[in-house]
Amino acid sequence: MKLMADVVDVLGRRGGSATFADLRALVSARSIRNALDSGQIRRVAKGVYALPDAPPALTAARSHGGVVSHLSAAQHWGLGVVNRPVLPHVTLEPARVRRRTGLPCILHWASVPALDDVTTPLRTVLDCLRTLPMGEALAVADSALRSGCVEQDELLDAAAKLRGPHRKRILRAAALADGRSESVLESALRALLIERRIEGFVPQVVVQDGQFSARLDLANPARRLGLEAEGFEHHGTRRALVKDCRRHVNLAIRGWTILRFTWEDVMFDGDWVVDAVERAGGRQPLTMQALRAA
Incomplete structure (x- = not known):
């Protein structure tokens, strides 16, 4: 025994x-x-x-003689992901032949840096930026910056050196990644605005005076327009509900408009979200110079 x-x-x-x-x-x-x-x-x-x-991802990687990568590696490192992968992602060396006996997985081929059979946090973020839609990619990158396992300068430098498909997309997403974002829903909401060219919104804006302080998930300070990405667990108690209502009123009397969006709004009805932000004054009016350029 x-x-x-x-x-x-x-x-x-x-x-x-x-x-x-x-x-x-x-x-x-x-x-x-x-x-x-x-x-x-x-x-x-x-x-x-x-x-x-x-763990299925690590087991699948070893069954094929590869390393855990992409979204599966993001999960391994504890990074935020919008959608969990249906199958583990595994990266093999370019010359390596797929094993018929290996466990089911999504295979990629590349020479990648790894730690204990998992791509490094930096390489994991780069792979996600290359392969995922903007909202999902930013969720991973924002989370990596927030946790400190990847530094902003490190990410930008690595993205600039990267070669291969979708290089421009990687560079753009790396430049937009922001460690101030505190949830994957917040990152996905920010990505919606970015993709529709709605500018001026920054994460975790503090509204404060001598009697009141609040922090908004996303806000355009110039227009006093705040956006909140609301998870299901937001109001867990009566006390939390009362506190949130008081917060909302305090923001309103200070001239702030607050729009609150759920997971379903952001993930499944992005057009409605963008329309609501625009109707609330989120899009900056074009100047005559900008109109001529358009």
Whole structure:
């Protein structure tokens, strides 16, 4: 039993999965067979073993001899994602052939920097900027900057050096990423405005005077127009509701218009969101010079 426990312990320290060679460096072949026969571990591909509850992305990557990447890597690093991937994303070296016995996943081919079989946080953000729509890409990049696992200058420098498809999109998204954004919904809302060329909105604007202080998810200070990205859990108690109503009134008497949008609004009815922002005065009127240029 001790030997089987050692196998489970080794796999646990390896993130739930490992190759036969990695296991054999620490435990005997007999202990591996015993753990397999007893159901404590499972064989997921030729020469690859995993715990029954091993993380699927890391297990899939090792079953193919690759690394966790893209949205799956973003989840691994604890970054915000708008939509969870249906299948794990795995990146293989360009010359590597896909394994027929590997677990189901979405495969990519590239030479990428990795840590413990997962693309580095910086490379993860770049991959997401390359492959995702603007709202989803900004959610990942904003989250990485907010957590501190990627620095703004580091991201801009890496984006400038990157080659390959969609380079302009990567550069634009990297320049727009903002660590002040505090949720994926807020990032997606900001992306809607950016894509419709509605300017002047910045994240986490503080409205403050001697008697009152509030912070808005997005705001155009010049127009005193604030936007709130409301999650389902926003009002968990009666006290929270009362506090929020008082906050809303205090903003109104200070000349602020506040528009509040839900997940369903932002994700499924972007046209209505943009129209509401424009009707509330969110789009700056064009000057005569701008009209002539258009």
